[in-house]
């Protein structure tokens with residue numbers, strides 16, 4: 001038996017297994033197979049739990065399970081029964097067993113536990129309300145309500161704080177910078193730091209050590225030395241005098257980013273000769289320079305320490321405030337619930353873990369199946385771990401082919417870890433096999449999705465990634481070196497991908513956008529981007545015209561780029577479905593309803609009145625009598641409806657006035673508006689303008705069957721398309737410029753130190769511990785950027801079309817964009833503008849024939 005077949009057999013024999021598999025190799029397929037196999041062995045469905053991250057993915061698993069059984073039960077479809085037998089490796093599986101199970105499941109669908117982590121956690125929390133300190137009748141907030149609660153808590157904090165105290169706190173937070181809006185600044189700091197600080201000791205913010213300031217005498221003699229220095233270069237004399245002046249007035253912060261200081265520090269660290277310009281820096285000045293460096297270091301770190309402590313205090317105060325607010329409203333976020341669960345489970349030894357979670361569910365979870373495990377956060381793992389321990393404990397370790405007692409299965413791909421911003425830590429995947437007993441790891445790199453041409457190209461790019469600086473020139477304080485290391489590690493760990501479909505045709509092409517027409521000689525960044533979007537729209541149109549029945553995924557890094565592409569494709573007359581959700585205000589009819597609501601909220605504001613009264617809704621509401629009192633009558637009617645029937649009823653009534661006056665597209669958005677009003681009961685407590693704001697912010701998908709689909713790469717996770725077009729590869733790979741950096745003993749443990757971001761120019765003042773923490777963080781950003789590129793490229797079954805900006809004589813090896821990485825890997829130095837012809841091409845461009 002081949003190794004792959006053996007692995008598959010082990011999976012179906014329900015041995016505790018971790019599957020680490022590349023894109024398209026059938027992780028979801030195998031998870032479904034295992035789920036079916038467990039059920040077909042007669043295990044009660046309520047003791048099997050499959051979890052994943054999105055409702056879409058959970059729905060997909062559930063649909064695949066039910067569909068496989070229903071098809072196998074159909075006497076007219078012998079192929080499906082054979083397919084299921086092969087999938088679950090039960091060659092004599094009787095049809096009657098499939099129909100019995102299908103029928104039982106359909107009648108008792110609630111017994112099937114296929115759930116998102118969020119909904120699992122909410123079920124668990126509902127069964128442990130006292131233990132978690134949750135008030136009776138509590139409910140979950142959504143993303144937008146959460147944002148509003150943060151805003152209210154910050155405003156409340158600002159309103160009730162002692163202003164002098166708050167100002168001095170802010171002065172520390174912003175290092176003396178003038179802050180335009182106190183609330184905005186606090187909100188920014190809190191958003192950066194809250195999630196990361198939640199499970200830490202408050203002391204974490206005092207982990208930056210501040211060295212002592214050199215004594216006054218030393219500083220004075222350094223100043224004298226600099227002034228009296230006998231050096232030939234005039235520019236150095238000027239520079240030393242400037243440093244002496246700044247030191248005399250204790251303007252250390254101004255010296256912190258001085259090139260002289262930076263160059264000397266860098267040269268010392270890399271043990272090269274310290275230079276000023278082209279000449280050697282005079283040795284006799286070194287002792288004085290040490291005093292200068294120590295003075296600036298002490299000042300910079302003292303400021304950072306104060307900023308960190310102020311952040312800690314602010315976040316703690318904010319935490320108290322928002323938790324009080326949430327307790328009063330009895331509304332909590334998924335994060336609040338997950339943190340409480342993790343803290344609760346964390347109190348028990350692993351021996352007792354077995355019992356805690358399972359005690360409170362309607363049936364113990366004996367079979368655990370975890371999907372997309374690379375995106376799990378430490379808090380989520382802390383909650384899942386007791387279940388994993390139960391599922392892998394004693395009863396599952398016997399080597400019995402017919403085991404049914406307990407089982408553990410976990411699938412993922414660390415190359416697809418793209419949810420770091422949501423707390424996902426791919427390294428947890430690596431630690432599972434050490435953490436749990438008797439778990440075997442299976443690796444798979446044979447794709448059932450993509451053609452050999454696509455997979456060879458993907459392998460070519462990732463196996464030839466160039467990293468700069470090269471490993472020999474590693475400089476441990478330099479963030480570029482950490483990022484280069486991340487690129488090297490990705491390249492070295494990247495397994496060559498093979499296709500299970502050797503005869504499937506494929507095509508890969510790289511297109512260069514046009515050189516933008518510009519009044520000045522150097523077109524702006526935005527113009528280069530637009531030229532790429534135009535080229536991508538052309539590529540999509542040609543593909544669609546050539547193969548109208550094939551699916552095309554246009555995948556972008558940002559929602560904004562998705563909207564740009566959508567607009568261009570619409571303009572070319574293509575039917576396109578945009579996924580990921582856009583606010584309902586893309587419909588003029590919805591805007592009218594919002595104006596009607598705003599008119600009641602702000603009776604004196606003529607804008608809303610004008611908009612409404614020059615529209616079909618105004619006509620409908622004034623019953624054809626547009627006299628001077630019409631506005632007042634309409635306002636009264638809306639207000640009355642709101643007072644008597646509430647928001648949902650008012651919105652429904654307003655929408656109803658418009659329905660037969662608009663087209664199908666607006667009618668759909670109006671219907672979605674009434675659903676939103678009915679589902680968001682919490683806005684009832686506020687003002688009409690709160691609901692209007694919700695409508696303007698909340699993304700609502702516009703479902704539309706179309707073969708061309710535009711979405712972000714994040715939204716495309718788990719999906720596949722015949723052709724994939726990538727239009728924004730020239731965006732920077734990483735762009736961290738702020739936030740908080742954590743130092744933790746391991747990926748699963750809470751941080752032992754936290755600090756605010758320090759710019760690259762000042763980073764050398766930090767201790768090695770903190771430089772390494774910053775480096776790890778930036779390396780993580782780079783790995784995630786590579787994962788994003790990998791996910792995007794591997795959605796393609798047959799055709800992959802990449803659009804890049806043209807550039808002559810690209811410098812190889814220091815790419816900061818995905819386009820640069822790809823072109824470097826393929827050793828394409830010159831990329832001339834060539835809108836009609838690809839600059840690189842492999843495979844058959846008529847792959848669909």
Ligand SMILES: Nc1ncnc2c1ncn2[C@@H]1O[C@H](COP(=O)(O)OP(=O)(O)OP(=O)(O)O)[C@@H](O)[C@H]1O
Pocket residue numbers: 021022023024025026027028029030413416447448449717718719794
């Ligand atoms: N053993 C198999 N035999 C036949 N087809 C398979 C097999 N495994 C997977 N497939 C098919 O290959 C495609 C990719 O499978 P699946 O979506 O399960 O991959 P995945 O590993 O979850 O992908 P990704 O990690 O990219 O989300 C699907 O169309 C699936 O039906």
